[in-house]
Amino acid sequence: MTAVLIAIFFPFLLMLFLTRVSYNKYVSLAITIVVLIVAFDGFEQSPLVIGVGVLSTAAGFIGSSKLIKKR
Structure with missing residues (x-):
């Protein structure tokens, strides 16, 4: 159950954070997948x-x- 909750929130928030840092959604997607x-x-x-x-x-x-x- 904990893994499902982490899988719900973690990738979404990580994508938004990395997009704000790198200004590129494709780089953020690649880093999130890794x-x-x-x-x-x-x-x-x-x-x-x-x-x-x-x-x-x-x-x-x-x-x-x-x-x-x-932006």
Whole structure:
């Protein structure tokens, strides 16, 4: 249950933070994916946790796109 909660919030917030720091949503996406693979022990997690992490990363990518358009 804890892994699912982390998979919901961590990728989204990480994408927004890295976009603010690097000013590039693609670099942020690449760094977020690498961090998620390391943080979630690669692909050793359940499909639910991986799926939630992917959806949260996609939501963070959309959020970072809107964040960049505001500037």
